[in-house]
Amino acid sequence: MSREQQAVARARKAFETGRSRPLEYRIIQLKNLQRLFIERQKEISDAVKKDLNKSEVGTQLYETLGLEGEISLAIRKLREWAAPRPVEKNLLTLSDTVYIQPEPLGVVLIIGAWNYPWAVTVQPLIGAIAAGNAAVVKPSEVCVHTAKVMEDLLPLYIDKELYPVVTGGVPETQELLRQRFDHIFYTGNSTVGKVIMEAAAKNLTPLTLELGGKSPCYIDKNCDISIACRRITWGKYTNCGQTCIAPDYILCDPSIQDRVIEEVKKSIKDFYTEKPKTCPDYGRIINQRHFKRIMALVGDSAVAAGGDGDESDCFIAPTVLRDVKPDAKVMQEEIFGPLLPILPVSGLDEAIKFINKREKPLVLYVFSADEKVINRMRDETSSGGFLANDCLVHFSVSSLPFGGVGNSGMGCYHGKFSFDQLSHLRGCLIKKLKMEGVNNMRYPPHTPKKLGCARFFILKTFDLGWVGRMLLLALMAVVAAFVLQVRETQAKSKKMLLFLFVCLFVSFHVFS
Amino acid sequence: IMSGPPSPSPTRWFKALRTRLGEPCLKTYPLECVDLLRRARIAFQAGRTLKESFRLAQLEAVVRMLEEHECDFVDALGRDLHKPRFETVVFELIMVKNEALHAISNLKKWMEPQSVEKNLSTSLDECLVINEPLGVVFIMGTWCSPVQMCLVPLVGAIAANCALIGPSEYTVHTAELLHRLIPFYMDNECFHVILAGISDLPEIVELKFDHVFFTNREDGSRIAVAAARTLTPVTLILGGKNPCYVDQHCDITTTVQRIAWARFHNAGQSIMAPSYILCHTDVKARLAQALKCCLMQFYGPDPRESRSFGRMVNLEIFNRTRELLWRSGKVVVGGQVTEGEKYIPTVLVEVAESDPIMQQEVFGPVLPILTVNDVDEAIAFINKQEKPLCVYAYSTNNKIISRLMSETSSGSFCSNDCIFQSLMVALPFGGVACGMGSFHGRYSFDTFSHRKACLLRGTRFECVTYLRYPPYEDRNLSLMTWACTLSQKSQGWCQIM
Secondary structure, rough: HHHHHHHHHHHHHHOOOOOOOOOHHHHHHHHHHHHHHHOOHHHHHHHHHHHHOHHHHHHHHHHHHHHHHHHHHHHHHHHHOOOOOOOOOOOOOOOOOOOOEEOOOOOEEEOOOOOOHHHHHHHHHHHHHHHOEEEEOOOOOOOHHHHHHHHHHHHHHHOOOOOOOOOOHHHHHHHHHHHOOEEEEEEHHHHHHHHHHHHHOOOOOEEEEEEOOOEEEEOOOOOOHHHHHHHHHHHHHHHHOOOOOOOOOOEEOOOHHHHHHHHHHHHHHHHHHHOOOHOOOOOOOOOHHHHHHHEEEEEEEOOEEEOOOHHHHHOOOOOOEEEEOOHHHHHHHOOOOEEEEEOOOOOOOHHHHHHOOOOHHHHOEEEEHHHHHHHHHHHHHHOOOEEEEOOOHHOOOOOEEOOEEEEEEEEOOHHHHHHHHHHEEEEEEEEOOOOOOHHHHHOOOOOOOHHHHHHHHHHHHOHHHHHEEEEEEEEHHHHHHHHHHOOOOOOHHHHHHHHHHHHHHHHHHHOO | OOOOOOOHHHHHOOOOOOOOOOEEEEOOOOOHHHHHHHHHHHHHHHHOOOOOOHEEEHHHHHHHHHOOOHHHHHHHHHHOOOHHHHHHHHHHHHHHHHHHHHHHHHHHHHOOOOOOOHHHHHHHHHHEEEEEEEEEEEEEEOOHHHHHHHHHHHHHOEEEEEEEEEOOOOHHHHHHHHHHHHHHHOOOOOEEEOOOOOOOOHHOOOOOOOOOEOHHHHEEEEHHHHHHHHOEEEEEEEEOEEEEEEEOOOOOOHHHHHHHHHHHHHHOOOOOOOEEEEEEEEHHHHHHHHHHHHHHHHOOOOOOOOOOOOOOOHHHHHHHHHHHHHHOEEEEEEEOOOOHHHHOOOEEEEOOOOOOHOOOOOOOOOOEEEEEEHHHHHHHHHHHHHHHEEEEEEEEEHHHHHHHHOOOOEEHHHHHHOOOHHHOOOOOEOOEEEEEEEEEHEEEEHOEEEEEEEEEOOOHHHHHHHHHHHOHHHHHHHHHHHHHHHHHHOOOOOOOO
16 A cells, blocks of 8 residues: 555544544644744745745745644634534424534645645645545645655644645645545646646545636726736735736736836835845745746846846845736746746726637636726626735735635635635434325325425515514503503503614514 | 537438427527527627616516416426426425525625625725626526426526526427526516537537536536636536435435435435435334335326426436446335336335445436444545535534534535525525535526725825835835734735735
8 A cells, every 4th residue: 555545544544543532632733733833933935935935034924924823723713614504494394303413524635836835735734624635745846945844844733544645746746636535725826737637526525726827917007007006016926926816917008007017026125125035035936847937937028127137046136027918938838936027908888898708717816996896897797806906915804715716626615614715514404203194195105285285385585573563562562551541640651662662673683 | 619500401400309208308509508698798798688687687587487487387387397296396496486586586686786894905996806797607507396497597697697598408398498588577688598418518618608618427527627717717517426324313204205206206316315215224124114105105006197397307317316326235125216207116125335326326216325323434435435515414412413514514504494495595505526616596696796896096195105106215124024913913915905
């Protein structure tokens, strides 16, 4: 048996013992995971620095701070999420118990990515642990040092049978995909995504794909251009452009293009000094293959800022390209690097048409002070997420589902959505063996009379809320009449009426 | 992928597939599907399906179609499956109507953007989740409940999508009826019915839809692989072997009535019917006897004469069920098989675990009974098999019911009755391991929508936002970490971004 097969088999055996089901156990695992980030911050940051040249502050800000928040949220809300969820009943099931019970799926495979290795690999793990599953974690082999640190540290804090870490490259991943899982969670690009989906389809394994795409960013003429450009610069060049939700390209009116370029240049200088190469806060491209790929994308587009690179250091300066044409090289694939192309468009209509002609992106950005522009953009285009007047931050709101649509992925996660995505929501109906008289209408031999009964019971929609309100109204009316009869005094009866009126009003709102 | 234009020779137009009564089946060719898909996409991109009034009109049209053509449906299903009028009306028509009416009264609520809980940094912004339509979806039906399995997902898809519907080729008359009626009632550009054979389905799926909904008991993985090639999300509602545990403490008469009804309606052709009984050894004899009486009561002494008993859909399924029947266990009730009418009467069999009938799904009126010594054995047996679509348990003891529910896993669970949980509009219906995704009620709407997360910020308060920009300073980080812990005490994750 190969190493991967063994890890999966052990995880399944551990899951079948049932020890990941009790909520207390899950909370203990989550608390241990929390401790990992508090106690081992140094080792984590060192590894990330070696892989992506991220500063220690940068690592904390973008990777571990978010994870700590998600873990606390999961610990606090686990009881609520895992509790049975009652649903509305119909006439036929009035005396029964009906609810949805969230259940663990079994063994989940989590395939991570290299751009935010901890954030993207551990966040689904939090959801898997919270939902009571076992999880096989496969960190990306591209971020070598982080994969090693994960392999070393995770087993020290969380159950190493239930949550094994399997490192390796393409052959190891293929071997893993040959095993049977109950859910596969993949973050990466669409080409590999298709391969993974096909492998999953053979075993009918459900999956969540967090892919990428070219995320457009539209700047309206009518907006505060300097703040907009600061936010875009931050969103684009953080992690050297290697963010799945980075604004990929800008669409703006030709009249503001020069201003935009100037403001972006200014922000680059503010953030990364005159010499980004020596600035500790500016990252590097992950490896030489990607370096070559990104430099080739510049093609024959006009460079307005930056443009230089150093292959030995995998450094590419923050670059802005101007007057880019739709068929330019840089517009043919997701950039995933520090190149910011600006395409001039003549207005909102052209921008919307341009965006809709392409694949649905993971996120769409709009910068405008005009609410109408924002609403039109939101309603007339489709994307995984939508963010107005800022970049990246929708990722941090755990009550918003984070995911793609179409070519940018399927499924979503963050917060409760992670829990639901990695659970099975099982419909449960608990009946009794009594009241068989009502059931007789469904048994053969079938008669027209029985059919009439069935029609009534199933189709009659019974709004219990409305009935409740009417009953309460009737009750109030009776009490009012009674009170008015008993209390003869004028002044007192007026007060009573007022009091009853207020009661009626309040109860109406309570019942509706 | 696409073959050449269809030749006009009779053997290509009329496939070898024939109906129960020997009539030939029509079919829609892949080239035509390409054209229909193109028309649906153009209609979708023009935004026709977005208005609430359009969606409501389509839903009301579905209801009208079912009401006005009730007789036609009863007739078509009668010819396909010998379905009694009661079953057609209650399980096919009324069920779809129920879903459509539920959708009509809740559509406004479902369409509304939902505000979500904000964190400290976004308290001045708008955080919404919007339900967006996916585009053009493909719904493939099954032959055991042809109308229900095509139209219930359609009700969900009318959540502003356009749809291509492919009813099963086995239930020819129903498929042709839908093909004929839907253009009269629903928008002609947005909704199309195609008649496709199961072998053509992967080809059609690769034409690229925005979601594929497939209900059929096998071949789910071929469709899923075809969908994977175009990164199309799928919902698969497949079958499984649904166990039914009967405890020694239960009211045998009522139990038997409910199980018999569930197993033998539609001549056993239902994905939700209990596939086998696990009963306590003490109860076995009484159970078999009670079943005999119950069946006599339902279908009379000769079920062939009963108008309430259905038929198998075609020769292939008939032969397969007969094979399984003859090579397994011992017949206790029924057992006669009449080929002429493709009919197998009600049968009960005493079975061992390794018998062929326990290895495959049985789509026929055959109910095997296996004996176990206690609940633990039953739970161990159920967990050894693949996770089924439903798990049923009959007992008056609540502890046993809870144990069965928490120690097994299945798409859904029902105690002291069968199939009912799938009639409830508020419960999600779907499998786990035998399928993926779910539908019914709100869940259909969610299956065919994309929940887009929207965050609408302003450009004020840059004085706070600056904390996140480089050059990164420890001071700024400490401030943000402090704010996080502050906000973690009251709410979720916060980053002053």
